[in-house]
Amino acid sequence: MGRIKAIISIFLVQFLLLQFTKSQQGFEESSAARTLKQEPHDSREVHCSRERSRTAWQIIEDYLMPFVEEEGYEISTDCRLHPDNDLFRDQEQHKINLDVNEWRCGYCKKSFRAERFLDQHFDNRHYNLLNVSQSKCLADLCGALHCDFVINSKLHKAKCNPAAVARNRHVCESLANNCFPISQGPSASRLHELFLRQFCDAHTCSRKTTPFPRGGKKRENLLYMATSILILMLLPLFYLLYYLYQRDMKRETQVLRRVSQVGRKAKPS
Numbered sequence: 140m141g142r143i144k145a146i147i148s149i150f151l152v153q154f155l156l157l158q159f160t161k162s163q164q165g166f167e168e169s170s171a172a173r174t175l176k177q178e179p180h181d182s183r184e185v186h187c188s189r190e191r192s193r194t195a196w197q198i199i200e201d202y203l204m205p206f207v208e209e210e211g212y213e214i215s216t217d218c219r220l221h222p223d224n225d226l227f228r229d230q231e232q233h234k235i236n237l238d239v240n241e242w243r244c245g246y247c248k249k250s251f252r253a254e255r256f257l258d259q260h261f262d263n264r265h266y267n268l269l270n271v272s273q274s275k276c277l278a279d280l281c282g283a284l285h286c287d288f289v290i291n292s293k294l295h296k297a298k299c300n301p302a303a304v305a306r307n308r309h310v311c312e313s314l315a316n317n318c319f320p321i322s323q324g325p326s327a328s329r330l331h332e333l334f335l336r337q338f339c340d341a342h343t344c345s346r347k348t349t350p351f352p353r354g355g356k357k358r359e360n361l362l363y364m365a366t367s368i369l370i371l372m373l374l375p376l377f378y379l380l381y382y383l384y385q386r387d388m389k390r391e392t393q394v395l396r397r398v399s400q401v402g403r404k405a406k407p408s
């Protein structure tokens with residue numbers, strides 16, 4: 140009878156402990172939700188995609204800026220590709236990426252687990268830093284700059300829309316004219332030509348031409364560095380294994396020698 144009582148009381152204690160931890164978790168969750176809700180959400184909307192602006196910026200950085208830098212050319216603020224004409228540029232430059240899972244706001248130093256949370260924080264807390272008075276949406280140039288090609292380069296089998304292609308080509312050519320006016324000298328002329336080949340030629344329904352035929356920033360460097368680091372890390376491991384193998388072999392031959400010596404000594408008797 141006493142044993143049954145003890146078992147029941149153990150079960151009871153375990154049940155109570157479980158309930159307590161559950162309620163504790165619930166409390167933590169609700170407090171986390173509250174901190175999320177505390178961030179005042181601004182009802183004003185920005186009609187410009189941050190993600191697509193970022194993609195457009197990356198395309199400019201990778202496939203245009205290496206050539207602009209090579210020419211030592213200064214893009215004017217009248218050009219829509221100038222950093223000042225990107226609504227999100229200032230915020231993007233205030234992103235501090237400390238680790239894969241740690242992003243910090245450069246304005247108020249708050250930390251986040253992922254980039255998208257930092258984006259949300261920018262939208263909610265630092266909305267006032269966006270200059271929305273002028274049309275500075277880089278995402279609007281996504282058609283001309285082939286953002287979709289970059290985002291899903293493998294799914295580029297959509298049906299061609301001649302009207303959209305013509306519109307994108309027009310925007311593309313006007314970018315070449317505004318950003319690299321031929322009248323501004325040989326550097327601007329060369330970049331004008333490059334811009335047409337690199338970005339505008341591919342605005343056609345013919346499948347033969349793809350964007351960025353002149354190439355861009357060397358991304359292989361990163362891969363090369365990663366490979367080198369991996370090799371450097373694996374090398375000591377290889378030597379250790381080799382050393383252990385050699386040691387085992389030596390020990391084996393010693394054992395064999397000892398066995399054969401014992402055998403020889405044993406023979407005469």
Ligand SMILES: [Zn+2]
Binds near residue numbers: 244248264
């Ligand atoms: Zn902040």
